[in-house]
Amino acid sequence: xxxxxxxxxxxxxxxxxxxxxxxxxxxxxxxxxxxxxxxxxxxxxxxxxxxxxxxxxxxxxxxxxxxxxxxxxxxxxxxxxxxxxxxxxxxxxxxxxxxxxxxxxxxxxxxxxxxxxxxxxxxxxxxxxxxxxxxxxxxxxxxxxxxxxxxxxxxxxxxxxxxxxxxxxxxxxxxxxxxxxxxxxxxxxxxxxxxxxxxxxxxxxxxxxxxxxxxxxxxxxxxxxxxxxxxxxxxxxxxxxxxxxxxxxxxxxxxxxxxxxxxxxxxxxxxxxxxxxxxxxxxxxxxxxxxxxxxxxxxxxxxxxxxxxxxxxxxxxxxxxxxxxxxxxxxxxxxxxxxxxxxxxxxxxxxxxxxxx
Amino acid sequence: xxxxxxxxxxxxxxxxxxxxxxxxxxxxxxxxxxxxxxxxxxxxxxxxxxxxxxxxxxxxxxxxxxxxxxxxxxxxxxxxxxxxxxxxxxxxxxxxxxxxxxxxxxxxxxxxxxxxxxxxxxxxxxxxxxxxxxxxxxxxxxxxxxxxxxxxxxxxxxxxxxxxxxxxxxxxxxxxxxxxxxxxxxxxxxxxxxxxxxxxxxxxxxxxxxxxxxxxxxxxxxxxxxxxxxxxxxxxxxxxxxxxxxxxxxxxxxxxxxxxxxxxxxxxxxxxxxxxxxxxxxxxxxxxxxxxxxx
Numbered sequence: 076x077x078x079x080x081x082x083x084x085x086x087x088x089x090x091x092x093x094x095x096x097x098x099x100x101x102x103x104x105x106x107x108x109x110x111x112x113x114x115x116x117x118x119x120x121x122x123x124x125x126x127x128x129x130x131x132x133x134x135x136x137x138x139x140x141x142x143x144x145x146x147x148x149x150x151x152x153x154x155x156x157x158x159x160x161x162x163x164x165x166x167x168x169x170x171x172x173x174x175x176x177x178x179x180x181x182x183x184x185x186x187x188x189x190x191x192x193x194x195x196x197x198x199x200x201x202x203x204x205x206x207x208x209x210x211x212x213x214x215x216x217x218x219x220x221x222x223x224x225x226x227x228x229x230x231x232x233x234x235x236x237x238x239x240x241x242x243x244x245x246x247x248x249x250x251x252x253x254x255x256x257x258x259x260x261x262x263x264x265x266x267x268x269x270x271x272x273x274x275x276x277x278x279x280x281x282x283x284x285x286x287x288x289x290x291x292x293x294x295x296x297x298x299x300x301x302x303x304x305x306x307x308x309x310x311x312x313x314x315x316x317x318x319x320x321x322x323x324x325x326x327x328x329x330x331x332x333x334x335x336x337x338x339x340x341x342x343x344x345x346x347x348x349x350x351x352x353x354x355x356x357x358x359x360x361x362x363x364x365x366x367x368x369x370x371x372x373x374x375x376x377x378x379x380x381x382x383x384x385x386x387x388x389x390x391x392x393x394x395x396x397x398x399x400x401x402x403x404x405x406x407x408x409x410x411x412x413x414x415x416x417x418x419x420x421x422x423x424x425x426x427x428x429x430x431x432x
Numbered sequence: 433x434x435x436x437x438x439x440x441x442x443x444x445x446x447x448x449x450x451x452x453x454x455x456x457x458x459x460x461x462x463x464x465x466x467x468x469x470x471x472x473x474x475x476x477x478x479x480x481x482x483x484x485x486x487x488x489x490x491x492x493x494x495x496x497x498x499x500x501x502x503x504x505x506x507x508x509x510x511x512x513x514x515x516x517x518x519x520x521x522x523x524x525x526x527x528x529x530x531x532x533x534x535x536x537x538x539x540x541x542x543x544x545x546x547x548x549x550x551x552x553x554x555x556x557x558x559x560x561x562x563x564x565x566x567x568x569x570x571x572x573x574x575x576x577x578x579x580x581x582x583x584x585x586x587x588x589x590x591x592x593x594x595x596x597x598x599x600x601x602x603x604x605x606x607x608x609x610x611x612x613x614x615x616x617x618x619x620x621x622x623x624x625x626x627x628x629x630x631x632x633x634x635x636x637x638x639x640x641x642x643x644x645x646x647x648x649x650x651x652x653x654x655x656x657x658x659x660x661x662x663x664x665x666x667x668x669x670x671x672x673x674x675x676x677x678x679x680x681x682x683x684x685x686x687x688x689x690x691x692x693x694x695x696x697x698x699x700x701x702x703x704x705x706x707x708x709x710x711x712x713x714x715x716x717x718x719x720x721x722x723x724x725x726x727x
Contacts, residue, residue: 132619132623133622133623134619134622134623153622154619154622154623155622155623155625155626155627156625157623158625159623160623161619161620161623163616163619163620163724165614165616165723165724166724167614167616167617167619167620167724168620168724169617169620169621169634169635169724170617170639170718170720170721170722170723170724171638171639171717171718171720180621180624180626180634181624181625184624184625184626184627184630185625212718212720213724214720214721228620228624229623232624232625238623
């Protein structure tokens with residue numbers, strides 16, 4: 076088992092597709108993942124990320140394409156034969172088995188001798204810090220503990236690949252932060268590949284070495300967290316990475332990747348992330364980078380405040396431009412709904428995209 | 433003052449879960465008392481007042497007369513295998529059906545025999561499986577047997593009828609237990625390397641045991657009270673003289689209601705004994721929810 080593990084260098088998905096009836100859930104997915112990498116599949120629900128994960132796990136058959144572990148083709152194998160560890164969204168712990176039996180199940184299926192099972196289960200319990208809960212049933216554990224059992228059960232078989240399907244989505248916010256660190260620590264200790272499906276961009280950014288953004292069954296962008304956060308390649312990726320503001324403007328000037336947009340008479344400059352083709356383009360900006368300023372500052376948008384909320388360090392609100400475009404902004408002081416406001420865009424953070432078809 | 437007190441009472445009752453809605457149980461409570469509890473208690477009382485005036489005379493007579501006490505074994509000998517066979521058939525079918533898209537058609541098909549009732553099924557079997565029925569004609573035509581196979585008016589006729597009428601009920605119950613098991617558990621088993629037989633043995637079966645126990649009890653009680661098919665399809669004077677026939681004869685041939693009540697009580701206690709035993713065994717197994725976590 077561990078021999079296989081050390082021998083493997085990369086996982087390759089070649090033109091992988093999956094069709095459900097008339098629906099193309101996954102289209103020609105190409106991806107290569109190196110050993111040791113932590114990759115997040117990120118996207119809104121229905122984007123195909125779970126389908127991709129289940130195809131890799133063998134719980135779904137692929138409709139086209141192939142999956143390779145080095146030069147071994149694995150998409151033709153049953154899930155039982157792949158030997159990947161999987162952590163499910165609802166944990167899927169066997170409710171009638173103790174924590175110890177749950178964790179040992181995969182080893183038992185591999186006919187590992189009892190003494191070794193006991194030893195390795197003890198190690199796994201120590202890794203997820205659950206030594207004291209070993210003889211309880213899953214139903215007697217808290218959500219966070221159950222999730223740790225699920226992780227221990229997946230890693231104890233020393234799989235070349237650990238697949239995680241939104242493992243933290245059922246936990247509360249504080250526990251989620253703690254578990255992120257645990258997952259990262261466990262990944263580092265294993266040295267195998269972790270593929271992590273999530274719709275939460277924060278989770279993907281904080282955990283992954285590389286993020287694959289999916290939409291409608293297609294890869295939209297693959298990159299490091301910094302890449303995706305700072306330099307999204309497409310408008311929808313930007314939208315998903317927190318660039319909530321999409322403001323249409325007329326292209327006034329263009330030199331290299333610097334584009335000036337005329338938005339209702341206000342000229343703003345930003346970096347084009349693709350070749351701008353039409354006369355109208357979209358300015359994409361995080362609410363953080365659109366800040367309420369004094370009326371006297373030049374180059375600010377005027378808008379009417381619609382709603383405002385306090386989020387600790389700053390206030391965040393929504394407002395409408397004269398053309399009724401809704402914008403989201405940050406403010407250092409409280410504003411009231413209905414009040415006029417002047418919003419200044421940080422041009423170093425402003426990205427310009429083509430309009431969506 | 434009085435009004436205030438009234439509100440107080442209402443609030444206190446509501447806190448104990450008693451409010452206007454509670455009154456809705458009254459009709460069913462009356463039915464239960466009128467049609468079950470009162471007749472049961474009356475029958476129990478009656479069973480201790482035999483014609484000879486002694487307290488336990490009926491029970492003594494029952495257990496002294498092999499023609500009477502052997503009905504217990506004869507009934508068990510039909511009801512037990514019929515129940516077990518139904519469960520053994522139903523489990524694999526349910527495992528297949530749980531993966532099907534159009535379960536509704538199959539369910540409709542299976543509910544039909546329940547609605548037809550035992551008498552119609554018995555009539556059909558008498559015709560089809562009788563010496564001149566298509567079954568025997570076919571196997572004789574194919575030269576499989578020289579003469580007709582006797583499938584009715586004996587033990588096998590009753591057994592077959594109990595399987596035919598009992599299977600849908602057993603199946604539907606088991607299907608609901610099987611589909612109640614979180615499919616993610618099977619997927620977890622797969623990714624951990626468990627093949628189909630291991631998944632059944634280590635994951636499904638332990639989670640199904642409580643449901644199988646309940647199904648066994650309900651199906652068994654149904655089979656144990658077999659009467660129409662034992663008369664119509666069996667040999668009611670011989671191997672299929674089940675306990676309900678003995679009770680019927682006491683009541684409507686000997687007009688000894690006290691004896692009939694005693695037999696009914698004995699029948700009830702045998703059923704109760706089996707059910708209690710099965711539920712006690714069930715208590716040794718895991719009985720919690722069959723899902724693997726939150727969500």
